Amino acid sequence: MTRVSMAMRRWRPGDTRTVAVVAVVAVVLAILAAVPLLATDFQLFRFTNILIYALALIGVNLLVGYNGQISLGHGAFYAVGAYATTLLVVHAGVAHWVAVPVAGVVCLGVGFLFSLPLLRLQRVHLAMATFALGAALPSLVKWKGIESWTGGTQGLGIDEPSAPFGLPLRFDQWIYLLSLLFVALSFWLTFNLLRGRVGRAAIAIRDHPIAAQSMGINSAYYKAVIFGLSAMLVGLAGGLAALSMRYVAPGMFGLFLSFGLLIGIAVGGLGSLSGALFGAVFLQFIFLVVGASASSLRTANTPLLYGVVLILFLCLFPDGIAGLVASARARLERARDRRR
Numbered sequence: 001m002t003r004v005s006m007a008m009r010r011w012r013p014g015d016t017r018t019v020a021v022v023a024v025v026a027v028v029l030a031i032l033a034a035v036p037l038l039a040t041d042f043q044l045f046r047f048t049n050i051l052i053y054a055l056a057l058i059g060v061n062l063l064v065g066y067n068g069q070i071s072l073g074h075g076a077f078y079a080v081g082a083y084a085t086t087l088l089v090v091h092a093g094v095a096h097w098v099a100v101p102v103a104g105v106v107c108l109g110v111g112f113l114f115s116l117p118l119l120r121l122q123r124v125h126l127a128m129a130t131f132a133l134g135a136a137l138p139s140l141v142k143w144k145g146i147e148s149w150t151g152g153t154q155g156l157g158i159d160e161p162s163a164p165f166g167l168p169l170r171f172d173q174w175i176y177l178l179s180l181l182f183v184a185l186s187f188w189l190t191f192n193l194l195r196g197r198v199g200r201a202a203i204a205i206r207d208h209p210i211a212a213q214s215m216g217i218n219s220a221y222y223k224a225v226i227f228g229l230s231a232m233l234v235g236l237a238g239g240l241a242a243l244s245m246r247y248v249a250p251g252m253f254g255l256f257l258s259f260g261l262l263i264g265i266a267v268g269g270l271g272s273l274s275g276a277l278f279g280a281v282f283l284q285f286i287f288l289v290v291g292a293s294a295s296s297l298r299t300a301n302t303p304l305l306y307g308v309v310l311i312l313f314l315c316l317f318p319d320g321i322a323g324l325v326a327s328a329r330a331r332l333e334r335a336r337d338r339r340r
Contacts, residue, residue, distance in 0.1 A: 032180055036173035044172055046284060048244050051179040052237045053280035057265045058186050058273070059233030064262070065270035066194060067226045068206030069119075070127045073134025074234050075257035077107045081235025082242035082253070083141060086156050087149060089243075097164055097178060100239040104232045111231025112224050119223040134258045138250040155249025158242065172244070179240050186233055187273060193229070202226050234261070260286075267313050269322025278321035 035047055056078060063069050084103035088094040094102070114133070118126050141150045150156060163174040193199045201222045204212040213219055242248045260283060268279025317324050 029180070029184060033177065036169070036176050041172065044176055045244070048172070048176045048179055049241075050280045050284050051176070051183050052240050052244065053264065053283045054276045055179070055183050055186055055240070056234045056237035056261055057268060057276035057279045058183075058190055059230040059237070060261045061265045061268075061270065061273070061276055062190060062193075062202075062233065063226055063230035064265060065272070065275070066199070066206065067202040067223060068123075069223060069227065070123055071130040071227075071230075071258070072127050072262070073130035073132070073137075073255070073258050074230070074261055075253050075255065076130070076134045076137040077111060077231040077234045078238035078241070078257060078261075079137050079141070079248075079253035080110060080231075081107050081238030082248045083150060083238075084235070085239035086158055086242050086248045089158055089161075090156060091149065095164065096158075096161055096243050100178070100182075100236060100243070103239040104236040107235025107238075108228045108232035111235075112228030114231075115227035116220070116224045119220045119227070130258075131255075134255050138253050141250050151249070153250060155247055155251075158246040158248075160246055175240065175244050179244075182236055182240065186236075190233075191273060198222065198225060263310050265320075266310060267320055269320030272320070272322035272326075274325070275320050275322035278325075282321070 036044055039047060056074075059077075060071070060074055063071055063074075081100075081103045084106045085096070085099045088099035088102060089096050114129075115126070118129050142152050144152075160171050163169040163171060167174065169177070194203070201212065201217050204215075204217060205219050205222060209219065264279035264283045265275060266279075267282045268277070269275025313320065319326070
């Protein structure tokens with residue numbers, strides 16, 4: 001039985017442990033919601049980036065950690081979400097808080113249709129196809145035929161709107177809270193998805209593909225659904241990133257963005273929802289260390305640092321930071337039981 005399935009079985013609505021977990025989550029969310037009142041503008045921007053990366057890593061983890069598919073170009077869906085949000089806001093006059101979920105739906109459809117004909121093939125074919133997509137998309141948005149819409153190589157800026165509903169918040173405060181809302185909803189929806197039929201089928205396909213097929217599970221369909229949902233979450237993150245920076249350009253979405261997302265979830269912990277948070281903090285830390293940001297992932301030091309960190313973590317901590325935390329907690333519980 002996998003660690004995920006064991007965790008799902010331990011979760012029982014109404015028991016003492018569940019009530020305690022819900023209470024802790026509520027307190028943590030309340031503390032996080034108070035961050036805009038205490039943080040400086042620079043700190044708030046960094047916290048917003050962590051939430052955006054966490055949202056993207058939830059999507060990548062759903063695909064890689066829970067379904068066992070490998071995507072080398074998920075930064076392309078990050079770019080689709082960013083550009084879709086920007087085009088809706090700039091050219092169609094759609095409210096920014098409406099444009100983000102619409103962009104997520106667009107990424108859901110694109111991801112599902114893109115993966116459906118490929119998932120009957122071997123994993124390596126999917127990996128290479130996503131790699132090609134991630135490499136081609138930045139060049140596509142520079143194409144002269146759509147340059148007037150996308151801004152071409154110069155990119156496209158977004159005028160800073162006011163917070164909706166008359167809220168007495170600056171726009172950066174509002175984007176932080178909107179990002180926190182999307183992350184909380186994504187955690188809740190992903191957790192429930194994994195407990196349901198789709199999640200159980202996805203994990204069965206990852207762990208025992210032949211047995212899952214013999215049980216009548218349509219592997220290609222469920223893989224396409226998971227791929228589409230993963231693309232949707234990454235696209236939502238891209239839309240929020242575009243609003244946070246109020247600018248999009250092709251150089252923001254190179255292949256190192258896709259590799260960074262993979263490395264982030266590998267370091268955070270594959271097959272663990274908390275791994276998305278650990279991975280998001282790691283990515284923000286890496287960007288600070290190398291002096292990079294989400295818009296400049298191609299610096300000379302970034303590939304070297306990514307490679308070194310990935311090799312060290314895969315050798316020393318194959319389950320990532322989340323696995324390290326879980327094992328430490330298990331040791332503490334065993335020590336407590338021995339004392340009793």
